[in-house]
Amino acid sequence: MSAPTIEVRIPTILRPYTNSEKVVTAEALTLAELISALDNKYVGLGERLLENGELRRFINIYINDEDVRFMGSLAATLKAGDSVTILPAVAGGC
Amino acid sequence: MTLHISAAQVEAILEQSRVEYPDECCGVILGPEGSDSAQVLKPMVNSAHSPTFYEFDSKDLLALYRELDEKSQEIVVVYHSHTETEAYPSRTDISYASEPSAHYVLVSTRKEIAPENEFRSYRIIDGIVTEEEVVILS
Secondary structure (H helix, E strand, O other): OOOEEEEEEEOHHHHHHHOOOOEEEOOOEEEEHHHHHHHHOOOOOHHHHEEEEEEEEEEEEOOOEHEEEEHHHHOOOOOOOEEEEEEEOOOEEO | OEEEEEEEHHHHHHHHHHHOOOOOOEEEEHHHHHHHOOOOEEEEEEOOOOOOOOOHHHHHHHHHHHHHHOOOEEEEEEEEEEEOOOOOOOHHHHHHOOOOOEEEEEOOOOOOHOOOOOEEEEEEEOOHHHHEEEEEEO
């Protein structure tokens, strides 16, 4: 089965990796594959999303309207027409 | 750099910090893309419900960015309160700051300065904190 092309929205802070592109595409069947495909195209991006092979705590990734943490995280599956959004958490503390 | 903000917005943020004490409060002020004009105050839920940490709820965050896209708006100000410490970005604040064009506003409700409140604004870019002037418009 060939992997569908997935549209990915990139937040401002990561656009230096994507030649300032706000929306990019990559072909993947799972989120793990998607991140790997993105990192091949946009070197260094993967490291901003993953730490020790897991999603970074303060990066939120959504497939359509759903946080991937509720969909199996990196194992979450993708299908044609899905749209992925990456957003850094807005967080902090004393 | 200077933050221009209305007296009503300042008061609303301070009031929110008092109401949500002892938890940290948080929110944003939105404005048209590229305008650097703080127009619409949007208090956010601190999903951490903590006196030492804040985080926008993940669903709220997505909804916020969708709204920004639809209306061609941007986050002009990101604000939160420190409950017992100075209104200065902590190491955690600095490491999570991810909007280079935003003004990061901190308020403090710490008791030693009561009844005064602190209200200060910063730029946080690549881990470098620069305090900026706050001009309150009546």
